[in-house]
Amino acid sequence: MSLDAAMPRATAPAILPGSGGVRGALSDIFWRRPQLLLLLMLLPPVLWLGIVYIGSLVALLLQSFFSIDEFSGLINRQFTLKTYGDLLQAANLDIILRTVTMAALVTLASAVIAFPIAYYAARYARGRWKALFYLGVMLPLWSSYLVKIYAWKLILAKEGILTWLLAKLHLLWLLDAWLSLPIVGGNSLSVSSTGTFIVFVYVWLPFMILPVQAALERVPGNLVEASSDLGASPGQTFRNVLFPLALPGIVAGSIFTFSLTLGDYIIPQIIGTSRLFIGQAVYSQQGTAGNIPLAAAFTVVPIVIMGFYLWGAKRMGAFDAL
């Protein structure tokens, strides 16, 4: 009876009137045609990605098929493979090899360092510790990229804290021995490939930790128990259960670390040797040298490498557990 008083059921219509106005009409139209709403929502980003992003990539790709006139320095807008011929010169191949090797090593090191951190965060960290984990991983991303790199330059310099610490520990001979090695060595860490590697790993590590942590978070804890119950030692459980199930996350993270290292031109310029990386080559070719076609051809290299990388990862079943 009290219900009837609050809502006079007898007089209420079976179909309620619309809320009226343009908004009401729009709501009804979108409800009847959900595809229309989807189209309207997707149109701006598709236009942005399609025209501004993919379009400029295609333009870039086309540029790489032009060539430069070596006498006048003007771009000859006729399709030719001459620029790719230039790209395959020994000096340029050296740049590509150096960059790919560095990207592969940075990716591998990031994965090895990220896994235990991600595992701890996914399995053990709760409440305040989890918040601290996210803060710890994200905080470096909030500060300026250049500030971080210059900070590392000071840390790695001959007068820096790392050398000081090793001297206090009487381990300076170890650093000197490492720096005297070819390729990885140099006058100090801040002007060696080792220094470049350390800073790359530091800067890209969060991009590996977060996807691996997300993948591990989706692995139910009782799978680890089940594996142990069936007689698998912790090492066997890692190889047969945890690693395969975390692999999509590791591959996702490696796409970040690998492609970001392939394209970066600031870190190797500030920390490391004078030998060029792909990003620096692109920068100098399109800037001081004014050789846009060769810069474009250099840019195509990481795209092709990433294509092969993803294809290989898919072939190896990295995405099967998705």
Place this chain on the structure above:
Amino acid sequence: MTSAVSFQKVSRHFGSVRAVDAVDLDIVPGEFFAMLGPSGSGKTTCLRLIAGFEQPTAGSISIFGERAEGVPPYRRNVNTVFQDYALFPHLNVLDNVAYGLMVKGVGRPERQKAAEEALALVRLPDYGARRPGQLSGGQRQRVALARALVNQPKVLLLDEPLGALDLKLRENMQEELKSLQKALGITFVFVTHDQGEALSMADRVAVFNDGKIMQIGTPEDIYQRPKTRFVADFVGSSNVLPPDFVQRYAGQHRWGSLRPESIRISRANGEGVAARLVSTNYLGATTRLALDAEGLRLHAIVPAGAALPREGEAVVLTFNREHLHLMDELG
């Protein structure tokens, strides 16, 4: 004879929570042992202590005479069927079943043959190539069972394995588990909160409450001769009678229990306990009656089709004195 599993004063405390509190337990080799209790009563923690996922805070555990404290799960010849099966999603059914043999280093042809035999045993032949995601709940349950049995464990632990199945499937699996256990002769330890399941399948039942074992006995013991009010109440809705009531009919000042099917109902003119019918619940084969006897709520079960009084009517309850069971608890 050594026990399959033996607990001596085993406790497992989580901070101030006493999940398992000074439990003594002896499981006979080859028996079907059920741990029955409400959620949070410590039965699952006991199972995890046997599996090795938990370590006791105090007391000692031995499995077939060998001390098990500090021994990791992967070194115990004990296997578990998990509540939600815990099948590996990235492996097919055959590789799931063969997993235990694989990590022990058994060659591929041998372990696949053993896995196929185990799948045939749980009546899932030809399912080896499928992924766990493609199976129904009942099929996953069987795969989990095959995955444990293929290792020929000394003790098989089952953690509410039938909880997620629907009634019909559950009844089938109960029969199958029982006959499988008889055929294999492996000690089964089965955790459940369903008293019907425990009574129908187990050789012996331990009733848990608050981290302690209230009573261990055959299903008949537990059902007919509960020792405490908790057991009488938890195992099959027995009527728990207060000491004053029992004093009047059995001459002893103790708590008593009376099974609902032991109560007979007649019209309100004979000798017996005066009561009033509160409500009737039709259950198919039987009808369950709620009665109010001198302020005490009692339940009776009568066969379907019997002539029933109307709700609210006064009735007289009679029962055979022998059916009134006296519990250990005094008033």
